[in-house]
Amino acid sequence: MFQEPPAPTIHEEFGRTKGKRADRSTRAKSGSLPYTWTMPLDADAIDKLARLSALDLAADERAQVQIDLERIIELVDAIQAVDTAGVEPLAHPLDGVQPLRPDQVTETVDRDRYQRIALAVRDGHYLVPRVVE
């Protein structure tokens, strides 16, 4: 059981190991990519991600984020090698159905208590800078 030569260190990236063991996989077929995945992580893409995430990125941070994301995408792109045709996505490890709650009012709201941790309130309202529709 231990015939596999120990790989040097954890710095060798595991997700992309092309070890003999993994080749035993009957389901994982490398070379059967449904398409080639290339995603340009250009400045526009980073801008869009930052906007959707409601994050401001400073100029130097932006460059770093771009490099990091490229590395992460490269890591996760390993999954593209698997042919998943006919495999049902698994959204949840329990793979079951959810129990339902009886329609009863069980919560008593203590607004003052909940708003003690609030940042800006007036007359029971949370305040934010003016929003225009």
Add this chain to the structure above:
Amino acid sequence: MSIGPFATIGQIRQALAAGTVSAVELVDQYLQRIAVAAELNSFITICAESALANAKRADAMIARQGARDLVGVPIAHKDIFCTAGVPTTCASNMLANFIAPYDATVVAKLAAAGAVMLGKTNMDEFAMGSSNETSHFGPVANPWDGNRVPGGSSGGSAAAVAAGLVPAATGTDTGGSIRQPAALCGISGLKPTYGRVSRYGMVAFASSFDQGGPMARSAADLRILLHHMEGHDRLDSTSAAVGATGDLGDHDALTIGIPAEYWCGLEGDLTRVLEEAVREVERLGHRCRDISLPHTRFAVPAYYVVSCAEASANLARYDGVRYGYRAGNPADIQDLYRRSRSEAFGTEVKRRILTGTYTLSVGYYDAYYRKAQCLRRLIRQDFLDAFEQVDLMLAPATPSPAFERGLGRKETAADQLDDPTVMYQHDVFTVPASLAGLPALSIPCGRLGHLPVGLQLIGPHFAEDRLLALAEAFQRETDWHLRTPPKFARAPV
């Protein structure tokens, strides 16, 4: 005072019942040790006053009704569990000022069992990390070697238990955050089956993975704690309505699967240490056999796709409007959102939010999120197929013992860059069970140099009983779990 700081819960309960130690004495002892071991930085909040008050109540209760459950047993909670009236920061500047108006179900249940909370332990920010270096409150040191990390994200809990600052603590495990720090700090840690322990009041990182669990000095203690943490909760519809974990049953010889994919990429002599653990399991009368979990190498990528996606949505509620950090003088609503979040979230958290946003975006959803979910099914199926053949699995918990701070940081003259994916790979042996929602634990099984090595046992869904039984049997024959870090071994303080 007849009880040392490294006593197990079992020993503490006996001493409390016999009256040879009081809950107040215990709290005093551990509070002193926490103070002395401040260099570990394992606590974010210490609740000295309430702990002493609760200990007094516990002593009164023991005097009145005798010892029962966890009455008078000191514990700590990972600072991801909401505690009414005590700050819950999740080790983030975002929640540095947050005090929940409710207790997490786990906190409430343990309190109801009489456990006395000493404080809230340090962790990686929002549980995102494997080294406890992403905490807003600074890194936690490994009690076995101050230059090394305790693992993460439940690093504060692991370090505190290992250093004898508290007999047991809660942790949470999303991709290995209980098992990996337990392994790196030489303690026992259990990630229960997804759904066994309520997630209510546990700050969410990745909802379909997050699972609270116990971290303690022995598998027997894990069983005691799990008993007081588990159970269906009407406030968490993903909590399972299954029978409670029972007492130690009579277990026949088990067939233990050794997944081949987990034995490559191990550092140095780790293989040798683990082989010895396998032989020990065989000496216990169990049969070990090779099995294969063919999709293992896709677990880390699939895990990062799905967990970052879930996190990107789970962390959207931190917007500076109702609680938490709020940027000063916002120009408009977008400015309020963006600056509050940018100023208060750390680098790793932002990185994962952006990654999740990316993989869920129009055009990439199928290639990443959906694909990863398909992999998740294949990985889960690997386990289900294998558990047709074997009762439990045995594997390394981590590919290396505790590493030094700054893993993945290239220190060259020109740039100082983190490669976050190097750290992500450290989760390689823990994420598969997380993807499949399986129960898994880590117990100490040897040393590599001066550092503890963790042995991982993985069981079928809701087979905690069997898992704990094997771990308990292993610990009856070995003493790795009783070893203490030299620097903190002196008792009482």
Add this chain to the structure above:
Amino acid sequence: MTEAVWESVIGLEVHVQLKTRSKLFSGAANAFGAAPNTQACPVDLALPGVLPVLNANAVRMAVLFGLAVEGRIAERSRFDRKNYFYPDLPKGYQISQLDQPIVRGGHLDIAGKRIDLTRAHLEEDAGKSLHEDYAGQTGIDLNRAGTPLLEVVSEPQLATPAEAVGYFRALHALVRYLGICDGNLNEGSMRCDANVSVRRPGAELGERTEIKNLNSFRFLEQALDFEIGRQIDLLESGKAVERQTLLYDSARRETRPMRGKEQSEDYRYFPDPDLLPVAVAPAMLDACRAALPELPAAKRERYVRELGLVDYDARWLVADPAVAAYFEAVAAACGKPKTAANWVMGEVAAALRRDQKDIADIPVPPAQLGRLIERIEDATVSGKTAKSLFETLWHEGARDRTDDRDRSGVVPGGGFRLADSGGVVDVLIENRGLRQVSDSAELAALVRTVLDAHPEQAAQYRAGKTKVLGFFVGQVMKTTAGKANPRQVNELLRAALG
């Protein structure tokens, strides 16, 4: 003649607030009008670590709706997160159903036309932003956050604003029949988004715009009228319609683009990991089938077929389930459905309008109106007397109800139970001597007397000026204080003068 060369295509998405006791995913109360943030519990406030737990009753209501429109109830449906930042969306995502809605298909019939439904799905409502009160700042009230909504999406099969309103009305009636929504449009219980485009007949669908948040039948019609005109003007002047999201400004009677919606959003939907798929258990399905009330279309058909009403009247009566119930009770009490229909659509509707009362608070119980109609039919009272009697009953009843309310704080039962026997009608007729004089001999004598007293007019009549008959009728009625049976008086006068 632009109407002839353009046609409009409209589809509606209607958000129906479900009348559950608690919210969709939390145990906070689901009620309108509370002080700000007093019905927002930690789940609604999206505090850290809290979790959604689905309300069974909301699922039941969605199933009830699905069965009523003959849609397909999904064996498994799923909740997804729709991600965007907005201050009244505390979690930063809305829990909705994207590709596995609880109901697919189905239809709703409007006058002479079947409108297909695409789907109906469950989702949570957002809170409210108040822009007016706090100078320079917006106030956020999260009481509404988490209120269960059923979003009902139609196919783009509505051809005119009038059809769109007809559809909205039919949906409005249906959800109230099912008891799943209170239908209070002015409280936002039903809100409508309209997708509209125009095209040349037979051409491909044109670019569409979406008008958000229309909460009245009138505004829906006005907004569509304006928007269709605007699109036609654009196209006729050689410009293109731009796909955009619009708001209707009812004061200016125009649509205008919503701010902040210029970039097409990327909502990053994905299955909510806090919520496992929903399975509708066979038991719930059976219970819902059994609980389905008679629906407006079936009721209308029955009114025409069994009660002999004309289609217009039937349609009018079934629009509001409470009105239909009242009508049916009156009709059952008197056995004269057509007369009952005339009274409900005439006197009753007018009085309700005049006093701004809801049918639920009507002061005249159906048994009283039924008895009154009986007394008209059996000629005990004249129609005119009956109308004044109705007014009496109305005001007496209203006072009784007020008294009741004063005593107990609430109207007992709230329904039509007060003084609900028709006996009070007969007592009033007797006590006030309102019984119509139908005795032929008595009336014949009266007629004789009147004719004798006015020989000139009698001569005029006989000379061919038959209009003076009215004069004699009036004289007879005056002598009897209006209690003479007018039909008999007419006959007797004609005979005597003939």
